[in-house]
Amino acid sequence: GEAREVIAPSVLGYFGILPRHAPFRCKLAEGSLRIKLPDGKERRFSIGPGFFEVEGDRVAVAVERAEEAGG
Numbered sequence: 108g109e110a111r112e113v114i115a116p117s118v119l120g121y122f123g124i125l126p127r128h129a130p131f132r133c134k135l136a137e138g139s140l141r142i143k144l145p146d147g148k149e150r151r152f153s154i155g156p157g158f159f160e161v162e163g164d165r166v167a168v169a170v171e172r173a174e175e176a177g178g
Contacts, residue, residue, distance in 0.1 A: 137155050
């Protein structure tokens with residue numbers, strides 16, 4: 108789906124990704140991943156360590172575990 112912003116925990120601290128971001132890769136730390144949706148709502152996930160990648164208009168997340176908050 109589409110997102111206005113993705114905020115995730117890297118091993119160096121939290122970072123945010125907006126549309127049309129340059130290609131980017133990093134290691135993720137355990138923490139909270141937030142996806143801000145176009146309608147103003149937000150989805151939150153508790154995640155384990157893993158990897159994050161931005162390529163073109165896509166974000167890919169590969170983590171050891173993920174659980175949606177409130178879901």
